[in-house]
Amino acid sequence: xxxxxxxxxxxxxxxxxxxxxxxxxxxxxxxxxxxxxxxxxxxxxxxxxxxxxxxxxxxxxxxxxxxxxxxxxxxxxxxxxxxxxxxxxxxxxxxxxxxxxxxxxxxxxxxxxxxxxxxxxxxxxxxxxxxxxxxxxxxxxxxxxxxxxxxxx
Numbered sequence: 602x603x604x605x606x607x608x609x610x611x612x613x614x615x616x617x618x619x620x621x622x623x624x625x626x627x628x629x630x631x632x633x634x635x636x637x638x639x640x641x642x643x644x645x646x647x648x649x650x651x652x653x654x655x656x657x658x659x660x661x662x663x664x665x666x667x668x669x670x671x672x673x674x675x676x677x678x679x680x681x682x683x684x685x686x687x688x689x690x691x692x693x694x695x696x697x698x699x700x701x702x703x704x705x706x707x708x709x710x711x712x713x714x715x716x717x718x719x720x721x722x723x724x725x726x727x728x729x730x731x732x733x734x735x736x737x738x739x740x741x742x743x744x745x746x747x748x749x750x751x752x753x754x
Contacts, residue, residue, distance in 0.1 A: 604697060607644050607704065611694045614640060618687030625679035637686055641693060644704045 614637045621630055670678060696702040 602643055608698050610640055611690055615687055615690050618683045618690060621683035622680050625676040627675050627679055630679045630682060637690060646705050
């Protein structure tokens with residue numbers, strides 16, 4: 602996926618999220634959530650339960666259990682979920698458009714102030730060097746001075 606395509610599709614989904622907040626439809630919400638999930642997964646990779654819980658997407662404050670929602674409850678649910686997911690889409694758009702963050706599938710992306718992204722080989726070498734340096738300091742958590750007998754167990 603190219604950066605411009607990601608930006609265009611994200612803007613379209615944000616517009617649809619705004620429309621859902623104005624004119625809620627449960628069926629339209631389901632389709633929109635699937636499309637937005639697919640786009641975000643393509644751009645940023647799949648999210649685990651921790652990330653989804655952090656975003657609070659699809660977790661309304663007032664959950665109706667054990668019965669069908671009334672039309673007013675359904676509309677409130679659609680508005681709340683659409684508001685949450687639209688916020689997540691806006692963060693994604695900001696990351697790719699304003700901050701220039703590289704995303705999954707993009708090669709050679711440039712983020713402001715970062716220059717070109719490291720190649721996998723360059724990254725591997727840097728990680729190996731960081732690990733080597735960390736090994737030199739492996740004893741930093743050991744006690745420095747002898748402990749008095751009364752503190753020994």
